Amino acid sequence: MTETAPHAGRDHELVDIAIIGGGINGAGIARDAAGRGLKVLLCEKGDLGGGTSSRSGKLVHGGLRYLEYYEFRLVREALIEREVLLASAPHIIWPMRFVLPHSPKQRPAWLIRAGLFLYDHLGGRKLLPPSRGLDLTHAPEGAPLRPEFRRGFEYSDCWVDDARLVILNLVDAARNGTIVLPRTRALRARLEGDAWQLEMQGDDGGVQIVRARALINAAGPWVQDVVQDVVGLNSSHNVRMVKGSHIVVPKFWSGAQAYLLQNEDQRVIFVNPYEKDLALIGTTDIPYDGRAEDVAIDDGEVAYLLGVLRRYFRVPPDQRQIVHAFSGVRPLYDDNAANPSAVTRDYVFEVHGGPEAPPLLSIFGGKITTYRRLAEQALQRLKPWFPTMAQAWTAGRPLPGGDIGSDFDAFIVQLAREYPDLPRKLVHHYARLYGTRARELLGPARVSADLGRHFGGDFYEREAAFLRETEWAKRPGDFLDRRTKHGLRLTTAQRDAFASFV
CATH class of the missing domain: 3.50.50.60 (FAD/NAD(P)-binding domain)
Structure with missing residues (x-):
C-alpha cells in the first residue's frame, strides 16, 4: 500500500x-x-x-427550492458544479431521479413546472436527463404513494458520500x-x-x-x-445555526428513485435510497442555539419526519423501524431571514x-x-x-479514484475480471468507495482469506489497514461511520470487537 x-x-x-x-x-x-x-x-x-460535512443530506444538488427565494445565482453555480463534481468522482457521486408528488395545498403545479424548467436550463445541464411530468396512477413510481396523489414530477440531482x-x-x-x-x-x-x-x-x-x-x-x-x-x-x-436531522429506516418502496415531499409548513423532505436496502429521510431545518458538539435529533423531529411519510405513503415506516438517526448543525450565513429554510x-x-x-x-x-x-x-x-x-x-481533474470514465458499471465489470475469486458484492463495495484506488487497497489479494481478519459484513482487516495508512482513520467511528458505513451492518458485538482491535 x-x-x-x-x-x-x-x-x-x-x-x-x-x-x-x-x-x-x-x-x-x-x-x-x-x-x-x-x-x-x-x-x-x-x-x-x-x-x-458528514451529517448532510448527502446530495450534490442545485437546490430546487432555493428558486422560490430568488437565489438564481447560487442555484446556477450549484447546478454547474453538480456536473463538474459528478465527472470528478463518479465512484462516490452518482445520478438520482427524484419524484415530487404534487400536493395542490402547497405549491401550484404551474409554479413547479416553471421551477423545473429553470432547473433544467440554468446550469447548462449535459450529463443528467431532464425533468418530466408523471401520471402517478399508472407510473410505477406512484405505486407506494397514497391514491390521492395522482400527479407528479420527476427531475435529476446527484447523490454523494459526503464524508x-x-x-x-x-x-x-x-x-x-x-x-x-x-x-x-x-x-x-x-x-x-x-x-x-x-x-x-x-x-x-x-x-x-x-x-x-x-x-x-x-x-x-x-x-x-x-x-x-x-x-x-x-x-x-x-453565523446562524440551523439543525438538520435525518432518520434511517429499511427501504420501503421498489425502484431506484428518491422522493421529494412538500409539507404543509412549506418545508420539503427528501426520502432517498441509502446503502442499497435502507432509506435516508430528512431534513428538519430548525433553529439551533446550543453547542454544535451537542447536536442530536429529538422526539419532535422524529415525529415530524414520520408524520410527513404518513401523509404521502400507503405503508410508511414507524418509529420501531428506525435503525439509525443523526443530526448536523448547518452554519449558515445570517442574512436575517425569518424562516430557517429561507436562510441563504x-x-x-x-x-x-x-x-x-x-x-x-x-x-x-x-x-x-x-x-x-x-x-x-x-x-x-x-x-x-x-x-x-x-x-x-x-x-x-478527477478526485483520487475518480479516473474511471463515465461508465461506473463498466468499471465494476473490469475490476471483477481482475479479482474473479472475490465475491462480486465485495468488489462492488471497494469500487464504490475507492474507485481505481481499490487496486491499491487489494494489491496481491485474490481471495477473501487474503484480506485478513473479518470483522463482519464486508469489512476486512486489509481495508482497515488501508484506511489507517492512507486516510487518517484512527478511532472506531472514523472507520465504521465516516470512511465507510460498515457500522450500519455490524452487530453491537462486532462493533465492540472492532473497537478492541483498533
Whole structure:
C-alpha cells in the first residue's frame, strides 16, 4: 500500500497557508492551494469531516427550492458544479431521479413546472436527463404513494458520500504536500512580524507551533469562535445555526428513485435510497442555539419526519423501524431571514489584514455542492498576498479514484475480471468507495482469506489497514461511520470487537 497520510509538521515550520477546519470547505481549499504550488497545513480539532460535512443530506444538488427565494445565482453555480463534481468522482457521486408528488395545498403545479424548467436550463445541464411530468396512477413510481396523489414530477440531482468527499480532497492535498493534522485543536493565533504564529494541541496533549503567511478559518459552526477566541478579533458577520436531522429506516418502496415531499409548513423532505436496502429521510431545518458538539435529533423531529411519510405513503415506516438517526448543525450565513429554510445557502468571506499584513480569511456559510468553487474564490481573495501562485486547476481533474470514465458499471465489470475469486458484492463495495484506488487497497489479494481478519459484513482487516495508512482513520467511528458505513451492518458485538482491535 502507498501511504498518502503526511508527516506531522515540524515545530515553527513556515507554510504559506494554515487552515483551521477539516470539513469540506477546508479540505477543498487545501487541495486547490496545494495543487497551485503553495505549502499548506490543515488542522482539525476532531476527525476529518466529523462535523457538519458528514451529517448532510448527502446530495450534490442545485437546490430546487432555493428558486422560490430568488437565489438564481447560487442555484446556477450549484447546478454547474453538480456536473463538474459528478465527472470528478463518479465512484462516490452518482445520478438520482427524484419524484415530487404534487400536493395542490402547497405549491401550484404551474409554479413547479416553471421551477423545473429553470432547473433544467440554468446550469447548462449535459450529463443528467431532464425533468418530466408523471401520471402517478399508472407510473410505477406512484405505486407506494397514497391514491390521492395522482400527479407528479420527476427531475435529476446527484447523490454523494459526503464524508468520503472530504477525505478524497485531503488525500489529493496530501499528495501535493499538504500537512494534515486531525484531532489537533487550534489554541491561539497571533501576528508575529510577517506571519501568523498558530499554536495547536494534539489529542495527546502535545503542543505544536507553525508560522503561516496566511490563515484561513474554515471552522464551520465554530467560525466565530475561531475569530474571537483563537485569533482575538471581532467579526462583522454572524453565523446562524440551523439543525438538520435525518432518520434511517429499511427501504420501503421498489425502484431506484428518491422522493421529494412538500409539507404543509412549506418545508420539503427528501426520502432517498441509502446503502442499497435502507432509506435516508430528512431534513428538519430548525433553529439551533446550543453547542454544535451537542447536536442530536429529538422526539419532535422524529415525529415530524414520520408524520410527513404518513401523509404521502400507503405503508410508511414507524418509529420501531428506525435503525439509525443523526443530526448536523448547518452554519449558515445570517442574512436575517425569518424562516430557517429561507436562510441563504450562499457563502461570504471576511478578510482581516491589509496589503502589508498577513491575512485572516474566514468563511461564513456555504453548501457541500459549491465547495470547489468556494475554494477557488477563497484563493482568489488571497491572490494579492500570493501573486505568483498558479491558476485554478480542479475543475477538470478527477478526485483520487475518480479516473474511471463515465461508465461506473463498466468499471465494476473490469475490476471483477481482475479479482474473479472475490465475491462480486465485495468488489462492488471497494469500487464504490475507492474507485481505481481499490487496486491499491487489494494489491496481491485474490481471495477473501487474503484480506485478513473479518470483522463482519464486508469489512476486512486489509481495508482497515488501508484506511489507517492512507486516510487518517484512527478511532472506531472514523472507520465504521465516516470512511465507510460498515457500522450500519455490524452487530453491537462486532462493533465492540472492532473497537478492541483498533
